């Protein structure tokens with residue numbers, strides 16, 4: 001998948017931090033052993049851990065639809081959209097956590113003695129590989145590294161405990177520890193990787209919340225554009241009426257995506273704008289209404305009142321709305337994102353997360369921490385400022401990119 005290389009490039013800071021840390025841990029206390037150059041590591045690890053890579057090569061490009069959050073196709077008339085509604089998604093998603101390819105299969109093979117031919121000819125194809133015994137010291141260093149990568153203490157402890165299980169006392173190379181870590185991370189994240197569910201109800205109302213600067217406006221613009229390209233009719237409400245700049249920015253995104261943006265004078269009541277937007281979306285037969293909101297956390301009581309007023313008002317038009325409340329989080333804030341989730345869960349009925357700015361941050365581990373701690377669906381991740389820099393969250397790609405596992 002083309003997105004993997006982009007993600008990997010852009011997660012460079014996170015992966016290089018983890019990668020360098022893992023290299024240092026193995027070097028520290030490891031010793032060189034001879035390993036046959038080409039063969040063993042590839043073969044046994046292929047079935048599970050190289051799986052995404054396998055799919056990466058053969059199929060033709062299909063990037064556009066990749067980045068669209070599960071658009072309902074449109075074969076027949078009205079009904080087919082139901083197939084992406086939450087319950088179905090939820091039932092289909094219980095992806096059984098991938099059984100980690102046991103390291104035991106990998107380790108002994110890569111320590112193979114020189115082959116018969118090599119011994120006969122005196123030419124060895126073996127290459128030295130540094131390996132280190134997985135002991136308490138190494139586990140402690142791993143914990144520290146994961147905590148430093150913003151994975152949070154609890155998650156770091158859990159992940160290292162899983163790594164140790166069945167492997168304690170075994171000798172591991174950097175490649176092996178990276179693969180094991182990637183598998184463990186993907187396992188934590190698998191249950192929360194869910195695209196934004198689409199419901200048969202129209203307009204589907206998506207309330208977008210988050211602190212100022214987290215990337216709400218940009219995310220709304222990207223979502224609007226992607227849904228529009230998938231044939232959906234979208235309306236945007238610029239509900240942060242306190243910031244003229246936010247409204248202008250949303251208008252730019254709306255123009256770019258060809259989606260109408262409803263605005264109101266600066267300082268006016270966001271709930272009244274939301275009501276008007278709901279009316280327009282219903283009149284226009286829109287599929288989706290995306291509502292931007294203010295993100296001022298300085299006065300939580302005000303913000304809470306503002307958000308609940310928006311909800312009260314749109315429920316006059318549709319008592320099941322909002323159908324999704326997306327919390328947009330900025331990855332560069334690291335562990336602070338944990339507090340933001342806790343706060344916004346009190347302010348609004350958060351139904352899913354979008355993590356932005358995963359490009360260029362060394363704090364990518366925060367997403368693992370959030371998945372482990374809250375179990376809220378992660379619908380999408382942002383890896384840049386362009387319209388197509390929002391992609392559905394893929395745990396295996398993310399884990400591989402984060403740990404620096406080579407996928408070819």
Ligand SMILES: Nc1nc2c(ncn2[C@@H]2O[C@H](COP(=O)(O)OP(=O)(O)OP(=O)(O)O)[C@@H](O)[C@H]2O)c(=O)[nH]1
Pocket residue numbers: 210211212213214215216217218219240243245246249294295356357358359360381382383384385389
């Ligand atoms: N590198 C990068 N920048 C992003 C991403 N998402 C958003 N941004 C940038 O982050 C900045 C803030 O994004 P906004 O979308 O304005 O954030 P907001 O939450 O709407 O902020 P307010 O309008 O202040 O409430 C902008 O400069 C965006 O271009 C991303 O995934 N990667």
